[in-house]
Amino acid sequence: MSRTARIFAGLFVGLIFIAALFPSLLAPGDPLAVNPSEAFQTPSLQHPFGTDESGRDVYTRVVHGTADSLTIGLAATALGMGIAILLGVMTAFGPRWIDSMILRLLEVLYAIPALLMALLIIAFTGPGTTPAIIAVGLSTAPGYSRLIRTHLRTLVNSEMFDAATVLGHSRWHKIRNHLIPNTLSTLLALITLGIGQAVIWASALSFLGLGTPPPAPEWGAMLANGRTYLHFAWWLTVFPGAAIVTIAAGATLLGRTATRSRI
Amino acid sequence: MNTPAVEIQNLSVTFTGPDKTRVEAVKNISLTLTRGKALGIVGESGSGKSVTARSLLGLTGGHVTADTLNILGTDATRLTEKQWRAIRGTKVAMILQDALNSLDPLRPIHREIADALPGSRKHRKRAAVEALHAVEMPAPILRADQRSPELSGGMRQRALIAQAMIKNPAVVVADEATTALDTRLTRMVLDQLAELKDRGIAFAMISHDLAQIAQVADDIIVMRHGEIVESGPTKQLLSDPQHDYTKQLLAAIPRGVARFAPLSQVATFDDTTATFENFKDPVDVREPSDISAIEVHGLSKAFGDHAAVFGVSLSVPQGSTLGLVGESGSGKTTTARMILGLERPDQGSVRIFGQHFAPAKESERRDLRDRLGAIYQDPLASFDPRYTTSQILINALSDGTTSRSRQYLKRARELLDLVELNSSLLSRSPRELSGGQRQRLAIARALAPTPDILVLDEPVSALDVSVQATVLDLLDRLQLETRTSYLFITHDLAVVEHMSDRIAVMTQGELVETGTAQQIMHAPSHPYTQQLIAAAPDWNP
Numbered sequence: 001m002s003r004t005a006r007i008f009a010g011l012f013v014g015l016i017f018i019a020a021l022f023p024s025l026l027a028p029g030d031p032l033a034v035n036p037s038e039a040f041q042t043p044s045l046q047h048p049f050g051t052d053e054s055g056r057d058v059y060t061r062v063v064h065g066t067a068d069s070l071t072i073g074l075a076a077t078a079l080g081m082g083i084a085i086l087l088g089v090m091t092a093f094g095p096r097w098i099d100s101m102i103l104r105l106l107e108v109l110y111a112i113p114a115l116l117m118a119l120l121i122i123a124f125t126g127p128g129t130t131p132a133i134i135a136v137g138l139s140t141a142p143g144y145s146r147l148i149r150t151h152l153r154t155l156v157n158s159e160m161f162d163a164a165t166v167l168g169h170s171r172w173h174k175i176r177n178h179l180i181p182n183t184l185s186t187l188l189a190l191i192t193l194g195i196g197q198a199v200i201w202a203s204a205l206s207f208l209g210l211g212t213p214p215p216a217p218e219w220g221a222m223l224a225n226g227r228t229y230l231h232f233a234w235w236l237t238v239f240p241g242a243a244i245v246t247i248a249a250g251a252t253l254l255g256r257t258a259t260r261s262r263i
Numbered sequence: 264m265n266t267p268a269v270e271i272q273n274l275s276v277t278f279t280g281p282d283k284t285r286v287e288a289v290k291n292i293s294l295t296l297t298r299g300k301a302l303g304i305v306g307e308s309g310s311g312k313s314v315t316a317r318s319l320l321g322l323t324g325g326h327v328t329a330d331t332l333n334i335l336g337t338d339a340t341r342l343t344e345k346q347w348r349a350i351r352g353t354k355v356a357m358i359l360q361d362a363l364n365s366l367d368p369l370r371p372i373h374r375e376i377a378d379a380l381p382g383s384r385k386h387r388k389r390a391a392v393e394a395l396h397a398v399e400m401p402a403p404i405l406r407a408d409q410r411s412p413e414l415s416g417g418m419r420q421r422a423l424i425a426q427a428m429i430k431n432p433a434v435v436v437a438d439e440a441t442t443a444l445d446t447r448l449t450r451m452v453l454d455q456l457a458e459l460k461d462r463g464i465a466f467a468m469i470s471h472d473l474a475q476i477a478q479v480a481d482d483i484i485v486m487r488h489g490e491i492v493e494s495g496p497t498k499q500l501l502s503d504p505q506h507d508y509t510k511q512l513l514a515a516i517p518r519g520v521a522r523f524a525p526l527s528q529v530a531t532f533d534d535t536t537a538t539f540e541n542f543k544d545p546v547d548v549r550e551p552s553d554i555s556a557i558e559v560h561g562l563s564k565a566f567g568d569h570a571a572v573f574g575v576s577l578s579v580p581q582g583s584t585l586g587l588v589g590e591s592g593s594g595k596t597t598t599a600r601m602i603l604g605l606e607r608p609d610q611g612s613v614r615i616f617g618q619h620f621a622p623a624k625e626s627e628r629r630d631l632r633d634r635l636g637a638i639y640q641d642p643l644a645s646f647d648p649r650y651t652t653s654q655i656l657i658n659a660l661s662d663g664t665t666s667r668s669r670q671y672l673k674r675a676r677e678l679l680d681l682v683e684l685n686s687s688l689l690s691r692s693p694r695e696l697s698g699g700q701r702q703r704l705a706i707a708r709a710l711a712p713t714p715d716i717l718v719l720d721e722p723v724s725a726l727d728v729s730v731q732a733t734v735l736d737l738l739d740r741l742q743l744e745t746r747t748s749y750l751f752i753t754h755d756l757a758v759v760e761h762m763s764d765r766i767a768v769m770t771q772g773e774l775v776e777t778g779t780a781q782q783i784m785h786a787p788s789h790p791y792t793q794q795l796i797a798a799a800p801d802w803n804p
Contacts, residue, residue, distance in 0.1 A: 166632065166635065
């Protein structure tokens with residue numbers, strides 16, 4: 001990865017975090033302020049991304065939506081990864097029957113498309129931000145579990161581990177010296193890639209009306225809303241869509257940077 | 264004889280590095296290949312021998328200059344890529360080294376062999392079967408339809424030879440075609456290669472192992488640092504080597520060299536006054552011991568239905584070396600892993616200095632662990648990739664409690680000293696070390712808890728013969744100085760004979776014969792051992 005790409009990724013992440021933590025710095029307006037007289041304005045200097053059917057400024061809404069999307073992305077990834085680490089460690093270190101039991105369970109879960117599973121979970125919990133987090137988190141966990149299990153297995157069966165065993169190092173020392181450090185870089189890459197993915201899925205749920213409820217400025221919900229006016233007001237869908245794409249791409253770029261710099 | 268098939272005068276190949284530095288990999292090489300004759304090119308890794316061979320196919324990837332580069336009457340100094348393609352495979356063919364990776368596992372081998380031929384599929388398949396027949400593949404019609412994973416290592420290597428021969432090339436180049444093969448397989452491939460000469464092919468064989476080259480080649484050139492240091496007819500070169508480096512290579516071959524006699528003689532060549540007298544065989548000062556360092560009784564292990572090891576019993580007296588020899592898949596490594604307590608035996612037991620070691624709980628045998636060390640074939644895989652040399656050693660010295668504490672630095676330096684490594688390497692990553700240095704580092708690490716026993720699993724198989732010699736000498740010295748007991752596992756008969764007091768022969772999971780090195784090598788009693796010894800190259804320089 002080139003230096004410029006790394007700087008770009010860094011700047012980009014900085015910008016996203018400012019947008020998430022202090023959205024007023026970038027967009028001082030109120031994302032919920034309605035002004036029917038200014039409905040469906042095309043992008044201009046005053047409204048860089050235009051306005052929607054109620055005259056709300058799309059730019060302000062996109063910036064203020066960052067926090068929501070990012071929270072869902074981070075929380076869902078944290079949940080999925082947490083479950084995955086637990087299952088991965090249990091399968092890699094536990095007795096064989098636990099391993100095969102969890103593996104069978106994962107295979108069954110794997111067979112259900114993740115989005116479908118998220119919808120199933122929402123069907124139980126009802127729509128909302130927290131249910132969206134739980135749904136995305138739970139449905140991504142099986143994939144992560146498999147990756148983590150394989151990674152841990154490879155390490156535990158490696159000659160590096162054997163060498164430490166022969167030198168008489170205790171189990172805890174082996175885990176602390178070799179397992180955890182050599183797993184962290186993989187995890188970091190998985191997490192950054194996962195955040196981008198989770199943002200997309202959270203938006204997909206909102207798009208279907210199952211995530212954060214309106215009028216909150218959530219990107220997926222904005223997309224769904226703009227769809228109705230797509231034939232004459234393209235800016236309602238293009239800008240939230242572009243935001244989703246950039247955040248997912250940026251997280252992926254960052255993940256790749258993290259992986260490469262470890263090698 | 265007729266005109267030479269290939270004539271090269273003053274060939275140089277230069278590579279340009281990423282930072283515009285130029286490296287001359289091959290400098291002013293001249294050689295000729297004649298039909299029906301084999302030329303051996305010998306040298307250690309990095310000597311430029313592969314680059315030289317690849318220049319015959321226009322595959323060097325570097326900048327090639329030559330006064331003459333004549334391939335079968337074609338001036339090849341200025342060929343376009345397209346013109347090269349017309350030569351490759353058709354006029355000049357190459358036998359690839361790694362039979363496992365060189366054949367597509369998803370395609371039947373007849374397609375892998377005959378893809379380059381024109382004509383209908385049926386026609387090509389017939390040609391492939393004929394080619395397999397010519398390399399004495401058993402049941403060629405059946406094998407032609409199989410895929411490479413269904414074939415044994417020897418069959419794969421034959422398939423590769425058939426592939427190289429399919430277009431009847433006039434020149435064949437074999438690059439390390441026998442490296443990493445078992446004794447009997449090597450024999451078979453060498454026989455096959457020698458047969459190419461009878462077909463009137465001009466043949467070039469490249470290897471780091473002079474002993475194998477000598478089996479096939481009529482003439483040999485010795486390369487070092489991209490230059491030819493000596494060349495001549497095989498017999499003359501072996502019996503009366505002129506250049507010091509050739510002598511060094513010859514001395515490095517362990518075949519028939521007495522126990523503890525040094526194989527590496529690097530020191531002599533820098534010092535004109537020194538003679539070989541300085542390197543008289545060290546006297547074997549060891550006294551036979553009654554104490555068993557390792558005592559293995561009835562060890563068995565099955566993986567599923569497959570019995571990997573069955574009823575193996577052996578013992579290693581303190582201060583001596585037991586060589587465990589066998590082909591790949593014979594169960595040597597599984598036996599070693601059970602002795603090291605890395606694999607739980609289904610049956611049988613392992614005792615270390617009379618104390619029960621396996622099968623046992625890890626916590627019960629931790630104290631005994633300090634008396635046992637292990638060396639592996641690929642040292643790099645046994646190091647944590649994030650660690651530097653000093654961290655590897657400190658981690659071993661501190662029982663895994665730390666990898667940074669400076670209080671162990673002095674001991675780490677002493678360990679490097681012991682294995683003849685410069686302590687300036689402490690801050691380096693093992694990836695920056697050469698193969699020989701890595702193996703020395705692995706030995707240094709294994710010596711950290713001052714073990715009484717070393718289990719060495721193919722410790723020198725991945726090394727060049729000249730580097731192997733220095734590592735074997737180091738192991739000899741350590742054994743004389745510290746009375747460490749060795750269990751030395753290898754597929755190489757020459758190495759095992761040189762290193763062992765006693766030898767145990769394994770095949771298909773069972774120990775078929777155990778005896779003194781002398782008995783096994785010169786009067787083997789089991790049919791399998793006899794076969795194995797017979798397959799080893801005759802070697803009388």
